[in-house]
Amino acid sequence: MRSASCAALGLLLLPALARAQAAGAQYADLAGSVVSDPSGLSSAFQGDVTSPGGGDRSDGLQRSLGLRYTLEGVEVRGNTTTLSWVVLRYVPFHAGDVLDVDNPALALTRFRLLGTGYFRDVQLSLRRGTHRGAVVLVVSVVERNTMVVDDVWLGLSADVEPNGASRPLTAYAGVRVTETNLGGTGLALGGAFAVADSQLALRARLADPQFLRSSWIAETELLYNNARDFYGNRDVLVDYATPTSTPADYAVAQYVRFGGRIGAGHDLGISSQLFLAYRLEKIESVLPLAASDYRGRDIEPIDFMLIRGGSILSTLSATYVHDTRDEPFLPKTGHHVVASADISLTPFGSDYPYAKLSLHGSEWWPMPFGHVLHLEGFAGGVFGNAPLFERFYVGDLSDLLPDRVLDLNFDRRPAPNFFNTDIVEIRYGNYAAKINAEYRVPLYRGMRSIYGVDAFGSVGIYGLANLDDFVNPATGYSGFATVPIDLTFNAGLRIDTQAGRIVFGLSNFIGLLPVRGPDQGAGHP
């Protein structure tokens, strides 16, 4: 018993001891020296003893404090919305069990219930049962608002004038909201929308974190996108079906997606999860009759990457996640790896024969003074004829252009092209890769409305290409300029708040600077 408690004590104080010993502290000497006379302290406290304990527990149990009772039941208090069985499915104790008060599962139960996000506070306690030695485990919860705003998007996308100046294209906005405890059942119902000029995206999602009370996650999602996208950089020749179309220096395709997906996930261990999903979509697209654009010095027809009229997309996907981060938004250590594979099921009617593979890995290292170094790498490939929205997009790789939101693309600018390569010719590609390094400096840590503020600076290089860019580079480029890579960078603040996560980046300003002058796209005549 003594050794056990000393071990526990040592574990508790290990970090402190390490520091103290490093500083030349004499703890080891003190801990090892047992003074012969406890100086009467023990006897002084003996007067407080009121009873040596009940007859149903051994002396050994009394010494260890490991009191054991027979569990008579589990009682849930404080839940006004959440159904009791939703709470009980996280409690691994049942009537009739022998309950050891030292069982670490008791403490973990509290954290597990907090982790559901349904409760502001959870406390466990015991009360007497109906007969000696019996107890009831009381789980007291304080519920919280479970309606959550997951994401908010606001922005102004841009085109570029021939002189390189930005030209606003459209404002866009969107939000993603989730009720994480629908009707107190533990189900999550989420919705999202994004809207811009002539574009709309809608999502509805229902998830059960413990499907049929099993350890499987089940989820279903409905999707609707009324989208358009832009093709060509300049001097685009386009023939629309309607003669009244406004002339423009780019071609526009419009398409509507409607469908859904169902999926299931399961833990493969404490840090790994596997997700499988099936997706089925109907796509209706309205494309120009024909369009062409310069690729280098040559004029080539534009591939709209969509099938004209109606088409079906049917895919099966598998995603593996390995995540050892200490926290999701401002991690200090750990790694995060996501590997995914999508296969279009052409034998089952899919009109887009393709497969898509991607691997995304990140590692965080703690540095001196609490700083953090983050390195990440991404590589992906699309093999076959994937629809437009399944291909890699330059805005998703560059910090200086807006990301796609719910698969909608609002921006028409090509890559900033700091290296003057032929990446300026490519906005969508079948192959993409990126390496990025970020250095973070913690500025503030709190427990209330603002949880953390970090300053960060990042720099990276990314590449985006299609098969043609390897075997038949755009004319007008030579040497290094035929390697379609570009620089991306950012700096600013990452703020973790009660209301959500906010990133203030200088790229938001820099992205609006003229970065494509008349000389860019050097292959153009």
Next chain:
Amino acid sequence: MRRPAAFALAIIALVTTTLSQAQSGAGSRQPARPGALATRQAIYAWDGDLLRATYSYRDVLADPALAKKLSTGLPVVIAMRAYLYREGDDVPVALVPRVCRVVFDLWDEVYRVHLSEPEHESDKAVVLDGVLRLCTEARDLPVARRAVVAPGRAYFLGVVVEVNPVSPEIVDQMRRWMSRPAGSTSIGPSDALFGSFVQLFARQLATSDATLTFRTQGVVP
């Protein structure tokens, strides 16, 4: 366009400076600036070549909710660490831990206390007042041997008391676990359904239910 960038840089610099100052002293298991802690009185005495100290930290249970936890029937740990510092130094020369573990016996209606400190370990069955005396008062706590302290120099104790402390490793493990509770990840993991939500709770995982820090008055042994 240079003005917005310069303005943003200035804002970042301002926030950096302000928050760095606000952050100082937080987040360390050992007092960062022990000399600046609030002072309370301790009684020092030599016992042979052993320096002993007596002081109280009952106020660590001042929160009624925390005191109520003592009678839940589940274990409560009150861990005290006393660092001996030379006046003016931030590096301790000795460390004394004292851990008290309390469980209320529901059927015998006594508190069963296991006390562990360098001199001895003991198990007691006491009433509430006994718990407070046993677990929130250090009496004749052995602090350091005479050889450790330099004669003629002033020393003080920097004390950290935690209720239900959790090791940083376990906190990190819990945060990882809480960041991915069952159902926390949607089919598209990059599009986590609960991610930011659960983060709120991961942030609330403190390293203890309550923490009290103070220093004793200086003493020249």
